[in-house]
Amino acid sequence: MSPYRIATIDGDGIGPEVCQSAARILSEACGSALLDFVRCDGGAAHYARTGQVLPDDTFALCRDSAAILHGAAGLPGVTYPDGTEVGNDLHLQLRFRLDLYANVRPVRLWQGVKSPLAGWQAGQIDYVIVRENTEGLYASRGGGINLRGEVATDTIVVTRKGVERVARFSFGLSRKRQGAPRDGKRRVTVCDKANILRSYAFFRAVCEEVAREHEDVEIDYAYADAMTVHLVKRPDFYDVIVAENMFGDIISDLGAATIGGMGLSPSAELGEHHGLFQGAHGSAPDIAGQNLASPLATILSGTLMLHWLSERHGDERLAVAARRIETAVGEVLAHGDAVPRDLGGTASCTEVTEAVLRRMARALD
Structure with a gap:
């Protein structure tokens, strides 16, 4: 070969x-x-x-x-x-x-590395964040508007195809893993702001449709602001987290901080x-x-x-x-x-x- x-x-x-x-x-x-x-x-x-x-x-x-x-x-x-x-x-x-289209960021606390989160040990933090990687707010890259130096706009882009494939990727990934450290359950958490913005409500709805094709994997939801709290307070609950591009970018770095920093990410x-x-x-x-x-x-x-x-x-x-x-x-x-x-x-x-x-x-x- x-x-x-x-x-x-x-x-x-x-x-x-x-x-x-x-x-x-x-x-x-x-x-x-x-x-x-x-x-x-x-x-x-x-x-x-x-x-x-x-x-x-x-x-x-x-x-x-x-x-x-x-x-x-x-x-x-x-x-x-x-x-x-x-x-x-x-x-x-x-x-x-x-x-x-799928940005995969494992978050794992290794033995011998001290987490900034008091009391957490190796094996208790072990999840993966999957970012939709080609759409979301970052799709505006190079296409936003800066009008006369007075007004600047960027547009979020969420498509059915984009969400479906990253959701299927995430559920498939969960099937290959051993579940969340806390309870061993295979679980996909959808991280969004579906309570405020229609684009994220659409993201969640499409993920729910895909979830029905994967009944062996539990679906869970968290708003992006609440997720920043959950990843600090109960990181052992998570198995796979799927998010729009920008939100996934942000929570990935937060997750890395909890396992020792970007040098282990x-x-x-x-x-x-x-x-x-x-x-x-x-x-x-x-x-x-x-x-x-x-x-x-x-x-x-x-x-x-x-x-x-x-x-x-x-x-x-x-x-x-x-x-x-x-x-x-x-x-x-x-x-x-x-x-x-x-x-x-x-x-x-x-x-x-x-x-x-x-x-x-x-x-x-």
Whole structure:
């Protein structure tokens, strides 16, 4: 079998450090012949040099590869004339052009990591937030109106097709999981503002229709403002949460804060035929090039990539490799082998990478 080609965009800031760390670990777990990482250009720095954030050849490679692994993008002061950030446009273009409609953000408290929420232990916080990724308020990107510098408007867009497919994705995902930590129930929580806005009432109604096709999975509801309370007070109640684009964006970062921060927050952006995988953190240009960044979010995003590829291609080798990496990361965190700065330690990007590799090698021995 030919190797799986992975379009690899290092990006800006700490992106090259964390992306190359993840690629090294993924290669070790899978064997050198299984994955073929092909580096390609893109990001804010590339835009500053060439005027293109996503070059045509990079897009073609991403479109035609098995998956996309991305580090991070964005630099201070590198903006478009309308003031929006250039860096974000890299994955936004890929998201919309490749129709990556489901943004998957696992929220898991690992053993050895102290939650900012007092008293919560590993295993008690373990849910997934699924954002509808191509519609909602962010569909106005580049299309909003700024009238004479006096009035600015953006429009939320919610379609039946968009909600149906992300709802089906969410119910299907719940079926693959073990249920909520509190009671073991498979549950999809719809996060919206259906009590105020018709667009969100429509979102909820379509989710209810899809729920009737999945009677083995419970449906639950929470308004977005109440959800910010629930994720702090009772995170163990949740299994899968589905939300419109902007609300999903906001509560995903809140969820990440409860399990140690963005440095432990992987993400996958999935469509029918393509997948983009990156840590949910930013490019952190203030520590770029200093070997200070934690690569764990990007490494864990890589395991999401392997699971996705395994399911798509029926290749169990990829799933085995993903579980091997996850076990090694868990052991590094549980035993404090290399604690990165964002978790209160001093370990460098290189030291965290080496610690994961040692745990992987020890497991084989």
